[in-house]
Amino acid sequence: DYGIFYEFMPLAELGKEFPKTLQLDEVEIGVNYALIISTTGGLWRYLIGDTIKFTCLDPFRIKVSGRTKHFINVFGEELIVDNADEALRQVCEKTRSSIKEYSAAPIFMDGTKAGGHEWVIEFIDPPSDIEYFTEVFDNALKSINSDYEAKRYHDAVLCMPKVRQLPPGTFYKWMQKRGKLGGQNKVPRLSNSRDYINSIMEVVDEG
Structure with missing residues (x-):
C-alpha cells in the first residue's frame, strides 16, 4: 500500500547474514514474524523492530506481538514478550501474586548440562511458594x-526456569544507574544475552 513492500521474517532467521523472508502468500496464522518494509523500487529496506503475528489470512489481519530486540531464541524456543506476559498473568492469577517488573535471559549450556532461562522478578505481592510459582509458570509457557x-521435553534442551525474587526497588535503582529513568524508558523484558540480567544482579549485590 502507498508504494510500500512488506516482507515477513521468521524469528529463527533474525541475526543471520542472509535471512529468509516470506511474502503474504507464504505466511501462517499464529506464527511470529519480524516485519520488514521497503519501497517497491528497492531504494531502501528497513527492519522496523516490531514482531507481528497474523490472526486472519482472508482478509489479512495482524497484531503486534513484541519487539525484535526483546525475545529469547538461543535454543530455538522463540520466546517473545507476548508469551511471557500471558504466562505471568496466568501464574499470578493462580498464585494470587502480582508483579511490578521482570526481566529474563538465557542460561547457556555447560558441557552436557541443558540450558535454561533465568527470570528476575520484583513482586508487588510475592507468592507464598516460589517453587510452586516456578512450576506453574513453566507449565503456562x-x-x-x-x-x-x-525444548523442555525431558529437560533435553531447556531445564526448569530459574526464578529469582528481587528486593523492592531493584529495577528503579538499575534504571537510575543506567540513566534510563522516565516514561520513555522501559525495562527490557527478554534478551538473548545475559548483559542486562548480570548488571541487574550487580545492583542487588551492591545492596
Whole structure:
C-alpha cells in the first residue's frame, strides 16, 4: 500500500547474514514474524523492530506481538514478550501474586548440562511458594509456546526456569544507574544475552 513492500521474517532467521523472508502468500496464522518494509523500487529496506503475528489470512489481519530486540531464541524456543506476559498473568492469577517488573535471559549450556532461562522478578505481592510459582509458570509457557514446550521435553534442551525474587526497588535503582529513568524508558523484558540480567544482579549485590 502507498508504494510500500512488506516482507515477513521468521524469528529463527533474525541475526543471520542472509535471512529468509516470506511474502503474504507464504505466511501462517499464529506464527511470529519480524516485519520488514521497503519501497517497491528497492531504494531502501528497513527492519522496523516490531514482531507481528497474523490472526486472519482472508482478509489479512495482524497484531503486534513484541519487539525484535526483546525475545529469547538461543535454543530455538522463540520466546517473545507476548508469551511471557500471558504466562505471568496466568501464574499470578493462580498464585494470587502480582508483579511490578521482570526481566529474563538465557542460561547457556555447560558441557552436557541443558540450558535454561533465568527470570528476575520484583513482586508487588510475592507468592507464598516460589517453587510452586516456578512450576506453574513453566507449565503456562509450555501451553502458550509449542517451541518452548518441545525444548523442555525431558529437560533435553531447556531445564526448569530459574526464578529469582528481587528486593523492592531493584529495577528503579538499575534504571537510575543506567540513566534510563522516565516514561520513555522501559525495562527490557527478554534478551538473548545475559548483559542486562548480570548488571541487574550487580545492583542487588551492591545492596
